Amino acid sequence: MSRSIMDIAGSVQALDPAASAAAAEHLDRLTKPPGSLGKLESLAVKLAGITGKVQPSFRHRGVVVMAADHGVCEEGISAFPAEVTPQMVLNFLSGGAAVNVLARQAGAEVMCVDVGVNAEINHPGLISRKVRYGTDNMISGPAMSREEAEAAIMAGVEVVEDAIRRGISLFVTGEMGIGNTTASAALMSTFTGIATLETVGRGTGINDERMRHKVLVVERALELNRPDLSDPVDVLAKVGGLEIAGLTGVILGAAAHRCPVVLDGFISGAAALAAQRLAPESVNYMIASHVSQEQGHVYLLKALGLEPMLHLDMRLGEGTGGVLALHLVDAACRIMSEMATFESAGVSTGAETGKEGSETAGEAQG
CATH class of the missing domain: 1.10.1610.10 (Nicotinate-nucleotide-dimethylbenzimidazole phosphoribosyltransferase (CobT), small domain)
Known part of the structure; x- marks a missing residue:
């Protein structure tokens, strides 16, 4: 590179x-x-x-939906199977997902990026930046190599820079990846020191028994991999996800080009923590759209020093809360x-x- x-x-x-x-x-x-x-x-x-403008306007804005799979799904931490990730990517590309509907209302372009889906997806609208076919199971070793984490981050930067060349000047973070609240909880506990009992949430709507199992999975991953808090790329590589690393790059790329970046929910927040650790000033370019029902999100926003604009009890992801906040940006x-x-x-x-x-x-x- x-x-x-x-x-x-x-x-x-x-x-x-x-x-x-x-x-x-x-x-x-x-x-x-x-x-x-x-x-x-x-x-x-x-x-x-x-x-740098007293009266800015953002006529062209983009929602970057980063998609990837997680090997930790093998541990049964989600209410949905991993096959849903590529299926939902096709839904985004056909314009049928919630984020597509809300983006049309807000006049935003949805950019769907395959950075690590564990399937071959062929569609003319897909932005293909695949680093690998999903992560490894992080309770058996690192989720990915350092080089792969770096490649995913740079993929996010490049997607932003390509969009800026097309006239987009504001970005919303979105994601798709069954298992990604598990990786996000592991990242948050590492970056903030907050216990897994508070960072692990119900994700796709798991029951109490599976929730207890999910906490144990995150704790085992942290004990095994011992991510280095002083090295954000190491943390992303060991217990993160390809789409989370990609969103870290989206945030850094937007901030480097003086573009606002509207954060969606918990997974976007985990990427924002990584971006903040890599570039402390980047947090000043972040706008917190909403606080989700994922229990760790409120603490994550406090760690970033960001105040959410909306409280809508949402927990879908995809960038949905971020797109709704575009109406407030316009206002x-x-x-x-x-x-x-x-x-x-x-x-x-x-x-x-x-x-x-x-x-x-x-x-x-x-």
Whole structure:
């Protein structure tokens, strides 16, 4: 490879402080009490810092659905068989999955990437970046080699860069891979030190007995492989997944090119932890769309220092929560570009009448 992962990680820069400050100032001049639009205002400031533009817009956006299989499915940790992964990839490609429906509503392009599905898939719409046919069973040894993990990360970077050349300027993370909540729990426990009892969730909807077994599987994988916390690529290789490594590359690639990346759920969050460890500044380019029902997700977002915008009790994955959050991104952008200022609308700020007058003006608008 002509470029290394550290080259990409090293190119992730801090947000533009001047643009962030200008956006905050503009928001305070709009016809509303300061801060009254809540998270939409903080999102607008963040988008300005990411892009360097006070009034950004994202006409072309893409959902990157990374797909791969997991050898740990041999341990019976999922309610669905591994054959569902390639079947769902074909569903994405035919436009029939939930993420396709929601992406059409949000005006986003779905890009389905085979980075490690354990089957041959031939479709003109598929982006083929297959590193290998699924991971190995991580309770018998590393899920993959270091070189394979690196190749999957760089595949994610390359998908983003290809999309940017086509005009896409905002990315949503999505995934498909039966068994990937197991790998994500192992990654989260390694990166955060949080016990497996709190990081392992029900995934596809397993019962209590299978849930206890899943916890033991993750614990055995961690004991056997002893992933090196100081080396995020080692962690991904030993207990991760090809699609999770691919999403790590998507996040790094987006951040390196100053593009926002909207995180979906728990699996996307595990990739975000890896990206943050590789490039600490990358977290500033991440937008947390929602908090899922997977029990570890709330703790994972806290570890990243991100606040979710939506609480919808979702646990589907695919990028569905991330795509729904695009409507809020659009709302923040339109507030910045279309809402009148006090000066342009000839509206009093209430400064002359003091605090009481300002509050009354706010209530009148509410």
